[in-house]
Amino acid sequence: MEPTSTPWWTPGFHADRRPLLLTRNRILAAFRGWFAAADFIEVDPAALQISPGNETHLHAFATHAIGNDGAARPMYLHTSPEFAMKKLLAAGERRIAAFSHVWRNRERGARHSPEFTMLEWYRAEEPYAQLMADCHTLLGLAARTAGGTLLRHGDLTCDAFAEPERLSVAEALAKHSAIDLLATIRPDGTTDREALASATRAAGLSTFADDTWSDLLSRILVAKVEPHLGIGRMTILDRYPAAEAALARRTPDDPRTAERFELYACGVELANGFGELTDPAEQRRRFEDDMAEKERIYGERYPLDEDFLAALAHMPPASGIALGFDRLVMLATGAPRIDDVLWTPLA
Numbered sequence: 001m002e003p004t005s006t007p008w009w010t011p012g013f014h015a016d017r018r019p020l021l022l023t024r025n026r027i028l029a030a031f032r033g034w035f036a037a038a039d040f041i042e043v044d045p046a047a048l049q050i051s052p053g054n055e056t057h058l059h060a061f062a063t064h065a066i067g068n069d070g071a072a073r074p075m076y077l078h079t080s081p082e083f084a085m086k087k088l089l090a091a092g093e094r095r096i097a098a099f100s101h102v103w104r105n106r107e108r109g110a111r112h113s114p115e116f117t118m119l120e121w122y123r124a125e126e127p128y129a130q131l132m133a134d135c136h137t138l139l140g141l142a143a144r145t146a147g148g149t150l151l152r153h154g155d156l157t158c159d160a161f162a163e164p165e166r167l168s169v170a171e172a173l174a175k176h177s178a179i180d181l182l183a184t185i186r187p188d189g190t191t192d193r194e195a196l197a198s199a200t201r202a203a204g205l206s207t208f209a210d211d212t213w214s215d216l217l218s219r220i221l222v223a224k225v226e227p228h229l230g231i232g233r234m235t236i237l238d239r240y241p242a243a244e245a246a247l248a249r250r251t252p253d254d255p256r257t258a259e260r261f262e263l264y265a266c267g268v269e270l271a272n273g274f275g276e277l278t279d280p281a282e283q284r285r286r287f288e289d290d291m292a293e294k295e296r297i298y299g300e301r302y303p304l305d306e307d308f309l310a311a312l313a314h315m316p317p318a319s320g321i322a323l324g325f326d327r328l329v330m331l332a333t334g335a336p337r338i339d340d341v342l343w344t345p346l347a
Contacts, residue, residue, distance in 0.1 A: 008345050020341050023146050024329045028099065030145045031119065031138060031325075040095045040121060045084035047101060051305040052076035053083070054287040055246060056214075056294045059105035060302065061114075076302065077103040080322055081120050082247070083308040086276070089124055089318055090311035097121035099325065110337045111268065114346060117325040128259050128275035128319035132236050135263050135271055135323070136164055139234060142332040151331035153266035158331070160265075162233035168257070169221075169240050177203045177224040181241070184213070185256040189242040212293075214244065230264035237262045246286040248274040263323070265331055273321035280312040 006013045035042065052060030058079045064072040078084070081100040088096055102118045123130055143149055143160035151158040170181040179202075184195040191213040200207050200216050205223055207216065229235040238261040242250050245258035259275025277283055284304065291301040329341040339345035 007347070008339070017340055020329075020333045020335050021343055023333050024326075024341050024343075027142050027145045027329055027332060028325075030141050032099075034138065034141060035097045035121065038095070040097045041093060043085065043088060043093070043096050043098050045078070045081035045088075045098055045100055047077050047081075047103075048075050049078045049083065049305070050075065051083065051303050051308070053079040054290050054302055054304060055079075056290045056297070059107075059298075061103045061105055074303070079104050080118060082320070082322070083305050085120060085122055085320070086315055086318075087308060087311045089122055089316060090314040094124040094316075095122070108346075111327060111330075113326070113338050113342060116338070116342075119323045119325045120321065122276075122318050122320040124316045124318045126319055128261070128273055131273040131319050131321045132164065132166070132261065132263075135236075135273075135321070136234070138323070139265065139270075139328070142328050146332040148332075151265045151328075152334040153268055153331055154336065156231060156266040158230050158265040159233050160332075164234045164236050166236040166238055168238050169244075170257075172225050172229075172237055173220060176228050177220055179203055179220060181217070182256055185241055185243070187255065189250070189255050191241070191243050217241070217244065226264070226269070227267055230266050230268065235264045237264060245274070246290055247277055247283070249277045249279075259319075268327060268331060269324075270327055270331075271321055271323035274319065276315070276318045276320050278312050278315045278317065280309045283312055284309055 008014065032042065060079055061077045063075050065075045066072055079102055081098050081102070085096055085098060098120050100118050100120060101115060103115050105114060107114055139151065139160045143151055149159060149161055151160050173179045173181045179199045184192045184199065186192065193213040196213050196216045197207045197211065200220060203220065203224060205219055229237060239251060239257040240260040242256060242258045245260035248258040248260040251257045251259055261273050262269055263271040287304055295301045326338050326341055330338055333341060335341050
């Protein structure tokens with residue numbers, strides 16, 4: 001289905017999209033059944049929050065809540081239900097899942113909508129590798145519910161039932177760009193920008209004077225690594241550098257890396273999982289660093305959710321993951337654009 005200026009509500013255009021939307025509903029129902037059978041509680045986190053999240057490159061929609069006294073209080077639509085769900089873990093819940101509408105500004109394209117559905121789930125007292133197994137099961141369930149075994153995006157396919165490829169970020173860079181990433185990270189997890197810039201140029205990519213280490217890593221991943229991920233079978237890109245995992249605990253065997261992974265199918269990023277950080281002091285430090293970087297780049301920062309930081313002290317060890325539900329429906333149905341699988345896409 002090609003992009004069009006025809007309004008989505010035009011009867012003929014809607015008739016073309018309707019089979020995809022009905023498949024979306026079937027996948028949603030199948031997923032809800034799977035989570036219920038696995039003893040998850042489905043929760044419904046509020047979208048209006050004091051803080052939308054504190055990652056450098058995520059952009060929120062801001063508003064104001066008007067009190068009974070007429071005073072305006074800044075509020076945001078959440079970019080993820082994460083803070084609210086972790087508060088529920090602190091309150092005593094152990095397995096929770098949510099299908100949440102979330103909002104991210106500055107995001108629009110074939111794979112991006114400013115408003116989309118995020119499937120997020122948490123397992124208390126369980127290792128983050130269990131989330132990888134969950135993803136394998138859910139991708140297979142999505143494909144089977146859509147009537148096949150393959151996920152598709154353009155000319156690329158991925159067998160939803162094949163054993164996933166699992167690579168660390170360092171292994172992926174070594175394989176696809178011949179860059180030794182860990183050589184650019186110091187033993188304490190801090191990074192060497194000049195070392196990575198030199199390696200980036202050697203790999204045939206441009207660098208710029210204002211590039212940070214993070215900018216360079218992102219450029220390498222997009223240009224050299226991501227096009228090879230999830231081709232034929234899903235890829236789990238694991239053990240992100242600690243500097244790129246603000247909400248994850250560090251791996252016990254190497255402080256340079258963290259318990260964070262991303263899931264790819266057909267070259268498309270689908271999910272972002274963590275062994276969750278529960279140290280409130282460390283989390284505060286990481287948030288403050290990210291907000292300082294956000295202000296440097298974009299000239300704005302978001303407040304910290306002090307209630308969330310207080311709750312972390314009571315949160316059990318846990319693993320959590322966010323999956324782009326609409327993107328997965330795209331791949332399960334072969335739809336080329338995210339708007340094709342949204343019931344009422346943004347005009």
